[in-house]
Amino acid sequence: MTAQIEAEQAESARTTARRRRRWPIVAGVAATALVAGGAVGYADARKTVTLDVDGETTTLTTFAGSVGGVLEAQGVEVGERDVVAPAESSALESGTEIVVRTAKELTLDIDGEQAETWVAAADAHEALTLLDDRGSEVRIVASRSADRAELPLPVDGDDPVAVVADGETEVVENATAAVEQVLDAAEVTLDEDDRVHVTDIATAGVAEAADAAAVALVVQRVVTEEVVTEKPVEHGHETREDADRYADLGTKVAQEGKDGVRTIVERVTTVDGEEESRETVSDEVTTEPVTEVVVKGTKERPKPQPEPATSSSSSSGSSSSSSGSTSGRSYSVSGNRAIGQQLAAARGWTGSQWTCLEALWTKESGWNHLAKNPSSGAYGIPQALPGSKMGTAGSDWATNPATQIEWGLGYIAGRYGTPCGAWSHSQANNWY
Known part of the structure; x- marks a missing residue:
């Protein structure tokens, strides 16, 4: 405390001592007659003063000549930060109010x-x-x-x-x-x-x-609690090329994308219901996002083999069910079979697997891409039911043997695993 503040405190203490009511503490004061001076000297030296120590007030009679003398006689110790008013060195008069405030x-x-x-x-x-x-x-x-x-x-x-x-x-x-x-x-x-x-x-x-x-x-009222907030973490996108997928099939989603989760934990302090502070305890990704993966084919479809040239006399005859012409392109059973063998080999189906596939579709359609079952409506080389299913392999499913074969190979792989698996089922049930 500065000297100015201490002085202000002393002045305020004096004022307070005069205006505040007190709780008297009875203190015995021994009155001893002074030698030489008789009754008149005794009356002149004796004084009645009020001592207020931290609000506890005592009225006492003393022969002390100064404020410090009264404090010493009463056993009041004053520290260096404490305030005494009047000052300890002040001369004492009857009626003096002494105020002591302990710092x-x-x-x-x-x-x-x-x-x-x-x-x-x-x-x-x-x-x-x-x-x-x-x-x-x-x-x-x-x-x-x-x-x-x-x-x-x-x-x-x-x-x-x-x-x-x-x-x-x-x-x-x-x-x-x-x-x-x-x-x-x-x-x-x-x-x-x-x-x-x-x-x-x-x-x-x-x-x-x-x-x-x-x-x-x-x-x-102070309340401190941890508040948890979850925020989405946007997933990424990735396009991959697939050399085994035909380019004209467009893209397909190989892996669905999914947003992740970011979890934020904050320590929030409120005072009487009003937020005072907010401190971040942790901020981390608790669920990683899953990237969406899209596959794009780069493989070109094989070109169909043209129908072998025939004489004009034979061409004027009735058309065979084993061949056909669509949009200026000619296809034959042998050409369809060659496409099938090529596409099956691309999947690793050679040898016995090719033999099973050849037998299966010879039984189903004779490798005729225009074959239609009049009773069930099954269509094409693999005899898809309905034929429109083959639209997932290409929009030209009704006329293009390569599209039909690609769809049929995918169907066999997904349902039976291999052509021999499909052929075995067909022999046992007469369908696959």
Whole structure:
């Protein structure tokens, strides 16, 4: 504390001593007659003074000649931060009021900033009066331990105190006790994180209690919890080329994409329901996104083999079911079979697997791409039912043997695994 503040405290202490009511402490004072001087000398030397030590007042008779002499006679020790008014060296007169204030280290909240300060005052009310000229909102912060709140001095030695908690205000008449006892009188229970401070009525914002109390004991409910927020992590896209897929089939999705999850954990502190702070505890991707994979074919379809040239006389005859002409292209059973053998080999189906495939589709359609079962409606070389199923292999499924064969090979692979698997089923059930 600066000399100026100490002087202000001393002056305020003198004023307080005159205006605040006191609780007398009976103190025995031994009156001893002085030698030489008789009754007149005794009367001149004896003085009646008032001693106020931290709000406890004693009226006593003394023969001391100075303020310091009275303090010494009463066993009052004064520390370097304590305040005495008048000064210890002051001459003593009858009727003198001696005020002693013991300095205590307080935690102050001044306009939202906390600081440790020594203040010489009898109670929190007096301390706030001393600090009032700073022109700031001043709060005296109570220390906390478990469910206890403590101040090194009483709340108010004279007047009632307004206890503010949970949106309600209650005036406690006898506030000479410690913070904890005042809270007990108001039936206010503290949680471990709650904050407690003493301030004036205006700063506390409880004008309705201004006529009953000068200061307020405020309890702030503090809640700290972890809040979990999940946010999507957008998945990526990838296009891959497939040399075994025909380019005219377009793209297909080989792997569905899926967004991931980003999990954010924050520690949020609220004071009386209002958010005060938010601290990030963790921020991580807890579910990885799955990339969407699209396959694009680069393989060119084999060109169909043309129908062998025939004489004009034979061409004028009836058309055979084993050959056909569509859109200027001619196809034959032998040409269709050659395409089938080529496409099967591309899948690794040679040797016995090709033999099984050749036998299967010879039985089904005779390798005629225009073959149609009149009873079931099955169509084409693989006898797809309905024939439109082959549209997944190409829009020209009705006329292009290569499209039909590609679809049929995929059907066999998906349902039976190999041509021999399909052929074995066909022999046992007469269908595949």
